[in-house]
Amino acid sequence: MKRLQLQRWSNSVLSTRARTGSHLQHHLYNAVRRQSSTAAAVQPEFSTGEAEHETFEEIKLKTILRRTHSRPNQLKYPSPPTHAAHESAKLAALHARLYLPSRLPYETLARTLVDASADQDPNFNNESLSTLGHDLLTYYTSEHLICTYPRLPLSVIFASMYAYVGPKTLTAMTREWGVEHASSPGGEVDPGLLQFQRLAPGTELQEKEDGPRPYQSQPHWRKTVTSKIFYDNEFGDTAKTAAEGVSADQASATFVRAVMSAIYLHAGRPAAKRFFQQHFLSRHLNMAELFNFEQPTRDLTRLCARENFERPVAKVIAETGRKSRHPVFVVGIFSGQDKLGEGQGASLSEARERAAVAALKGWYLYSPLNVRLPSAMEEDEAAPWKPVHVDLGEVIV
Known part of the structure; x- marks a missing residue:
C-alpha cells in the first residue's frame, strides 16, 4: 500500500482561487506590521472578485483584513474603544481568573485598566472608580483593625493599613493577577493591558499642596502623629504627585481600587465585601512585628x-x-x-x-x-x- 502524499493531495483538491489565500495572508501580515510600526492608515491591496466564486478561506481572510483596515481609525483615541472589550482574550481571562461576578461587564473591567494619565476623559478612565474604591478599601480595612485590635497605637494602625491596602501591596496584587503593562497607551492597545503614561526617567515627585502646614514654619519642627492625621494620607505619609505621568505602582494601585469599586457598583455590597475578604484580609500580617x-x-x-x-x-x-x-x-x-x-x-x-x-x-x-x-x-x-x-x-x- 502506497503512502499518501498529503501535500500534493491537498493542492489538487483546492481550487486555483483558493490557493491565492497565501497572497492574502501576505497582505494581512504586511498590513498589521505597518499598523504596529506607524500610525498611518493602512491600505491593503487585494482583488475582491465575484462573491459567488469566493471560497470560505478568502471570505474569512477578507473579514480579518477589513477589521484590520478599520483599526487604524482607532489610533485617534487615547484608549481602546468600548466595543473592543469583547474581543480581548486577556480581559476575558482576567475576569475568569478573579472569579468576578457575571453582572460586572467587560466594558467596565476594561475601563478599570485605563489610568487618567492615559485618557483625560473622565467617562473612559478609572479615576472616578478609583476614588470610590479607595474609600471602600480604607473603610473596610480600618473598621477591621479598630474593631479587632481596639488598643493599637495609631502608628501601628498606619503601618497595618499600609500593609493591607498600601501601594506596594496593590502593585504585588496586580502582578499576582497576571495584569501586564502596556508600553504606551493608545486606541490600538489590547483592552486587557494596564495603560498609563509613564514617568520620564529622573522625574522628582512633589508634595501635594493641600494648604500650609503650621509646623513647617517653625525652625525645629518635627512631624508628629497628630499632624499625620490632619495633613497626611490614610497611611500617615505625605502624598506626592508629578506634573506628567504616573509610576507603575500608582497605576497598579489605582487599577485595584477601581476593580473594588466596579464590583461594588455592579454586584452590590455583599460581593464587594466578599472580594475584600478573599483578596485582602486573607493575607497574613504579623501585627507583633509592627511595634517599635x-x-x-x-x-x-x-x-x-x-x-x-x-x-x-x-x-x-x-x-x-x-x-x-x-x-x-x-x-x-x-x-x-x-x-x-x-x-x-x-x-x-x-x-x-x-x-x-x-x-x-x-x-x-x-x-x-x-x-x-x-x-x-x-x-x-x-x-x-x-x-x-x-x-x-x-x-x-
Whole structure:
C-alpha cells in the first residue's frame, strides 16, 4: 500500500482561487506590521472578485483584513474603544481568573485598566472608580483593625493599613493577577493591558499642596502623629504627585481600587465585601512585628499608673551560666501577683527590656472574642447592634 502524499493531495483538491489565500495572508501580515510600526492608515491591496466564486478561506481572510483596515481609525483615541472589550482574550481571562461576578461587564473591567494619565476623559478612565474604591478599601480595612485590635497605637494602625491596602501591596496584587503593562497607551492597545503614561526617567515627585502646614514654619519642627492625621494620607505619609505621568505602582494601585469599586457598583455590597475578604484580609500580617518601643520599661510604668495597676517589678525567674561566656537570664515583669510579661536575654537588662516589650504587646494586641463590624448592620435582617470595645488609647509620653 502506497503512502499518501498529503501535500500534493491537498493542492489538487483546492481550487486555483483558493490557493491565492497565501497572497492574502501576505497582505494581512504586511498590513498589521505597518499598523504596529506607524500610525498611518493602512491600505491593503487585494482583488475582491465575484462573491459567488469566493471560497470560505478568502471570505474569512477578507473579514480579518477589513477589521484590520478599520483599526487604524482607532489610533485617534487615547484608549481602546468600548466595543473592543469583547474581543480581548486577556480581559476575558482576567475576569475568569478573579472569579468576578457575571453582572460586572467587560466594558467596565476594561475601563478599570485605563489610568487618567492615559485618557483625560473622565467617562473612559478609572479615576472616578478609583476614588470610590479607595474609600471602600480604607473603610473596610480600618473598621477591621479598630474593631479587632481596639488598643493599637495609631502608628501601628498606619503601618497595618499600609500593609493591607498600601501601594506596594496593590502593585504585588496586580502582578499576582497576571495584569501586564502596556508600553504606551493608545486606541490600538489590547483592552486587557494596564495603560498609563509613564514617568520620564529622573522625574522628582512633589508634595501635594493641600494648604500650609503650621509646623513647617517653625525652625525645629518635627512631624508628629497628630499632624499625620490632619495633613497626611490614610497611611500617615505625605502624598506626592508629578506634573506628567504616573509610576507603575500608582497605576497598579489605582487599577485595584477601581476593580473594588466596579464590583461594588455592579454586584452590590455583599460581593464587594466578599472580594475584600478573599483578596485582602486573607493575607497574613504579623501585627507583633509592627511595634517599635524606644523605652518599653518607661511606657509600661506609665501604662500601669494610668490603669491603676501596681507598679511593675522585674524578677528573675531562671538563669544559667551567669559566670560563663554565654549566660541566659529569664526575667518576668510582675504587677502584684499578676505576671504581665516574660523575656530572656544574655544580660539582666536585656531580659528586662524584652519582658517589658512582651507585656506591652500583650496589652496592645488584645482582641475581643466575638468581633462584629459596623458594616454588618448593612446586611438584611441584621441583629441589633451591640457597641464594640473602645479603649482609652495608647500611652501618651
